[in-house]
Amino acid sequence: MRLICLLMLLAFFNTGATKENHATRESSVETKSRFAMLDDVRLLANGLLHLGQSLREFVQKTKSEIKDIFQKLNVFDHSFYQLSVVTSEIKEEEEELKKTTSLLKTKNEEIKNLSLEINTKVNGILQERSGLKTKVGGMEEKLSGLTKSVISPEQLLEITAFKAVIEAQEKNIQTLMSTVQEQQEQLKHQSKRIKSLEEKLSYENFQETAEKPERSNPRAPSLFEYPTNMSSNTSTDTYDFPMDCHDVFNRGARISGVYSIKPNQSDPFNVYCELTADGGSTVIQRRQDGSVNFDQTWEKYENGFGDLESEFWLGLKKIYTIAIQNDTILQIQLEDWKGEKRSIKYSFTLEGPSSQYTIHLRQVSGDLPNAMANHTGMKFSTKDYDNDNDDDFNCAQNYTGGWWFNACGDTNLNGKYMQVRPKGPADRRSGIYWKPERGNAYSIKSTKLIVHHATKADSSFH
Secondary structure (H helix, E strand, O other): OHHHHHHHHHHHHHHHHHHHHHHHHHHHHHHHHHHHHHHHHHHHHHHHHHHHHHHHHHHHHHHHHHHHHHHHHHHHHHHHHHHHHHHHHHHHHHHHHHHHHHHHHHHHHHHHHHHHHHHHHHHHHHHHHHHHHHHHHHHHHHHHHHHHOOOOHHHHHHHHHHHHHHHHHHHHHHHHHHHHHHHHHHHHHHHHHHHHHHHHHHOOOOOOOOOOOOOOOOOOOOOOOOOOOOOHHHOOOOOOOOOOHHHHHHOOOOOOEEEEEOHHHOOOEEEEEEEEOOEEEEEEEEEOOOOOOOOOOHHHHHHOEEOOOOOEEOOHHHHHHHHOOOOEEEEEEEEEOOOOEEEEEEEEEEOOHHHOOOEEEEEEEEOOOOOOOOOOOOOOEEOOEOOOOOOOOOHHHHHOOOEOOOOOOOEEOOOEOOOOOOOOHHHHHHEOEEOOOOOOOEEEEEEEEEEEEOOHHHHOOO
């Protein structure tokens, strides 16, 4: 009995020890498992941290790249806008070029047809001439035969008259032939000019040509010498000069040209008088081909320069002596590069040298928009005598030529002459231009300024 109890007690202790050992082993495995999980969490945390930093760097880099892309897009938009503006200007110039080219082609065809017609007429005239020569030869033979026989005086007179008629016809034919030849030469010259102009128009980019030097024509009358074409019916006394071109007209002259006048008891000087059925006008400025350089000094603009038969500026002193005699009208006549001609008239007064030739204008008529409204009351300015009402900018020096500038203003008819039509606003502004305060700017091909007495029609304009 005691043995049985002892065995049961040993078995109990063995069972407890086994359970204790088993519990100890389980706690050791659980501790190891927890440490392993912490290591994995740390590795995962480090990986996530590195991933976050990489993502942050990637986001910052992406933001910088997006910012650069937006800046490039802005530059592209601005460039595209400028390109569209230039493209529209090129399209406008191309349309005008096409119109001008088609017009020139039409004119060239007309000239060719006219030349063919003239050649046909010339051939007909030559045939008639040869026929007339044959007839004259036959008549001469008949005359020689008749002279051998007895001829009555009446027949001799008739034959002589007939011969005179034939000689007159021969002279008329020769005159007609010379006229036809001159016309053919003119047509050839005009055809060459049209072809040259077509070549210039077909050139893609117009290049600004150099200014032509002032043309020296020894036969053209100077501004300071007396004209040689004054007829005796314009004055009874060699020193009795007319006061102006209106006085030249009243004395009987009817042909436009250079005359000597003596206004307001000044020294006599030459002017170009434009004489029409209505009277005489004095031309004070003319631009037509760029043969004279208008970028001159104050002294030149005061005394005058150029060629009275071509391009010239009469001179402020002379214009002043003409303008103070009567109520004077200033007429400005302009022609643009499309061949359109317009004009405008002003009631015109000019102050003397002491006020730097201040101009006063009031529009009285015309089909040209008023671009001189901003210039009235202004003093005359040149590159060496700045009166342009702008302290920081010399308009005459930058835009060339002398004019009544008002902070440069809306027009300059003494600017640089362009040999070809200006392409853009900047080119138009640097040449001869006319731009009213409200309206389109005109690029001018030729100009003419004339002064004459005010008439009742001018004074009745409102």
